[in-house]
Amino acid sequence: MSENNISEIDKELLDILACPVCKTEVKLTEDKKGLRCVNCGRIYPIRDGIPVMLVDEATFTDNQNKG
Numbered sequence: 001m002s003e004n005n006i007s008e009i010d011k012e013l014l015d016i017l018a019c020p021v022c023k024t025e026v027k028l029t030e031d032k033k034g035l036r037c038v039n040c041g042r043i044y045p046i047r048d049g050i051p052v053m054l055v056d057e058a059t060f061t062d063n064q065n066k067g
């Protein structure tokens with residue numbers, strides 16, 4: 001019960017989630033710590049197993065650092 005590992009996001013939940021910017025589907029990142037928009041590449045963090053689908057919280061991949 002005290003384990004702190006991140007539980008995987010339900011696939012059903014993934015189906016209804018979408019990037020708030022371009023309304024495109026998002027996919028779980030390889031490290032399962034975020035959800036990446038397949039269109040714009042924004043990565044939305046997952047906190048305590050809950051996806052934070054906020055533009056202000058989104059980050060870009062390393063190579064895309066411009067605003």
Ligand SMILES: [Zn+2]
Pocket residue numbers: 019020021022023024037038039040041042
């Ligand atoms: Zn997007």
